[in-house]
Amino acid sequence: MADGKRGMSPSDKTALKVIGTVLAVVSLLALFGIRWIGGLIGMGSEGVGWQTAFVSALIVSTVLAVVFAIASGDGLIGELPTVVAAFFLFTAFFTVSIAMIL
Helix, strand or coil, X not given: CCCCCCCCCXXXXXXXXXXXXXXXXXXXXXXXXXXXHHHHHCXXXXXXXXXXXXXXXHHXXXXXXXXXXXXXXXXXXXXXHHHHHHHHHHHHHHHHHHHHHX
């Protein structure tokens, strides 16, 4: 940064939000598409169910949060809100993914 400013410009933040939203929508559509195609060709059974998927997602999310906390090193306390928010997002994502795909 030549002028010494820190952080992102507002246009970069907006672009990042748009890219994140598009990726989230594409991911959900891909998950629903996989489930729909699986139903068309008759793969698998009814799946593991929401309850089992939630328990599995809690385990995977906890492991990921611990790995991220260890990898963050010195910034652990400052990044705690981000880690907690990521934990809940991971839990929601993995619950839906496991319940739909497995």
